[in-house]
Amino acid sequence: MPATVVVGTQWGDEGKGKFTDLVASEMSMVVRYQGGHNAGHTLVVDGQTFSLQLVPSGVLYPHVTPVIGNGVVVDPRVLLAEMDMLGTQGVDTAKLRVSGNAHLILPYHQELDALHERHLGKNRLGTTKRGIGPAYADRAMRVGIRVQDLLDEKIFRKKLGAALEHTNKVLTRVFNRLPVNADEIAEEYLGTCAPRLTPHITDTIGLVHDELEAGGRILLEGAQATFLDLDHGTYPFVTSSNPVAGGACTGAGIGPRDIDRVIGIAKAYVTRVGSGPFPTELFDEVGNHFVDVGHEYGTNTGRRRRPGWLDTVMLRYAARVNSLSELAITKLDVLDQLDVIRVCVAYEADGQRHDQLPYHQSVLHRVTPIYEELSGWGVDLSAVTKRSQLPAEAETYLAFVEDQVGVPIGMVGVGPGRHQVLRFAS
Ligand code: IMP
Numbered sequence: 001m002p003a004t005v006v007v008g009t010q011w012g013d014e015g016k017g018k019f020t021d022l023v024a025s026e027m028s029m030v031v032r033y034q035g036g037h038n039a040g041h042t043l044v045v046d047g048q049t050f051s052l053q054l055v056p057s058g059v060l061y062p063h064v065t066p067v068i069g070n071g072v073v074v075d076p077r078v079l080l081a082e083m084d085m086l087g088t089q090g091v092d093t094a095k096l097r098v099s100g101n102a103h104l105i106l107p108y109h110q111e112l113d114a115l116h117e118r119h120l121g122k123n124r125l126g127t128t129k130r131g132i133g134p135a136y137a138d139r140a141m142r143v144g145i146r147v148q149d150l151l152d153e154k155i156f157r158k159k160l161g162a163a164l165e166h167t168n169k170v171l172t173r174v175f176n177r178l179p180v181n182a183d184e185i186a187e188e189y190l191g192t193c194a195p196r197l198t199p200h201i202t203d204t205i206g207l208v209h210d211e212l213e214a215g216g217r218i219l220l221e222g223a224q225a226t227f228l229d230l231d232h233g234t235y236p237f238v239t240s241s242n243p244v245a246g247g248a249c250t251g252a253g254i255g256p257r258d259i260d261r262v263i264g265i266a267k268a269y270v271t272r273v274g275s276g277p278f279p280t281e282l283f284d285e286v287g288n289h290f291v292d293v294g295h296e297y298g299t300n301t302g303r304r305r306r307p308g309w310l311d312t313v314m315l316r317y318a319a320r321v322n323s324l325s326e327l328a329i330t331k332l333d334v335l336d337q338l339d340v341i342r343v344c345v346a347y348e349a350d351g352q353r354h355d356q357l358p359y360h361q362s363v364l365h366r367v368t369p370i371y372e373e374l375s376g377w378g379v380d381l382s383a384v385t386k387r388s389q390l391p392a393e394a395e396t397y398l399a400f401v402e403d404q405v406g407v408p409i410g411m412v413g414v415g416p417g418r419h420q421v422l423r424f425a426s
Helices: 016-024 076-088 107-123 132-140 147-151 153-174 182-200 204-213 245-252 285-293 312-322 361-366 392-405
Strands: 003-008 029-032 041-045 048-052 065-068 097-099 218-221 259-267 270-272 306-308 326-330 340-349 352-354 368-375 409-413 421-423
Touching (some): 003 245, 016 259, 016 409, 029 204, 029 245, 097 204, 147 153, 147 182, 153 182, 218 245, 245 259, 259 312, 312 340, 326 392, 392 409
Parallel strands (some): 003 218, 259 326
Antiparallel strands (some): 041 048, 270 306, 340 352, 340 368
8 A cells, every 4th residue: 555645844843743643543654754853743632742753653553653764863862761751651662663774863963063053153054953964964974873783882883983083073173172982972872772772673664665565554754844855945944854755755765656645734824943034924913923822832942933924835836846645734723813814825026926936045035925815714713623614714715725736635723632633525
């Protein structure tokens, strides 16, 4: 059975976790394919809140095998802490599988992330400082250490020594810091982490293909989002992996023909954390409304997210680069109290209209959004359980978005709870 991808269509924090959780209930396996613990989502199940960073969403269902794919960067200390936390909440993580080919985040990656950011000063990217970029950089430089290296002390120490030869020079000579001690890292990673992670480390590519061949249903879970993609996002204000649907192929070890459904998650407004261009950004009362009512503060970092109106130019681009088969709209209820709802349908720059994302980023930095105004519905949607109960204005809004993006809407979120989702027949 072909696989399904869930991908963010904006700058992350679209509420992917909730839909991933919902779709995961119908799957036999859920695979995270990129990113690391820079991601974070919260699931509310029967009043209990679960915070996940690395462990795939499907972990809450006993029938699902959660898999951390080869495209993910793993800090084993964070992973173990998350597994412990889930354990105290009554969630069994024994079935979790971690790709031996995934790369490790080491303590010096985190230190370098913070140092690079400080070095960039006002040009900083606003990273999560979790070491994600430096870990992927080491992977590309071929000095990364993989999860499978935890299984062999000699290899781990050898690779660590080789990596530190370069890294310690950078730390001491460029950043004027103390060198990192290889033995301390080896002690923690080999002594504390490896014994606990060993039963979970495996060939996840074989596992995924066995599942596909056996007719299992696989969900490929993206973290971050299209506009944070290293290739397709607002470079350099992006993350260092490929959240787009194509990244699911490389990050899980499958080919494009094994995917037949791509669900693009879009929030009914837009937020962004960190630096970078944001055409529909708001600095007014409506923006504060999105932040306050939508609780737009980072799950991991606590940072206030930058708010803005929904931007369908972005969504058209996301539809193209991800080959979206459907949209899932989250947090529609956050718009409940607005009299007028604006939707960006195009940009204007230098007297020219742009219906598609401008190719040159300097143009994106100076565009002015062109908005259409729609009427609000003034009704609390949080208790709506069926599409037929939606007020006419909400239906009009959704139909307008579908028409602008050219992709049907399959699901709509109207509250944080697991069941506050309307499913539309597609
Ligand atoms: P990094 O992924 O920590 O290197 O951060 C690079 C950029 O991606 C920064 O602007 C971060 O704020 C952003 N970012 C990374 N992960 C997330 C996420 O899960 N949600 C939203 N933004 C994120």
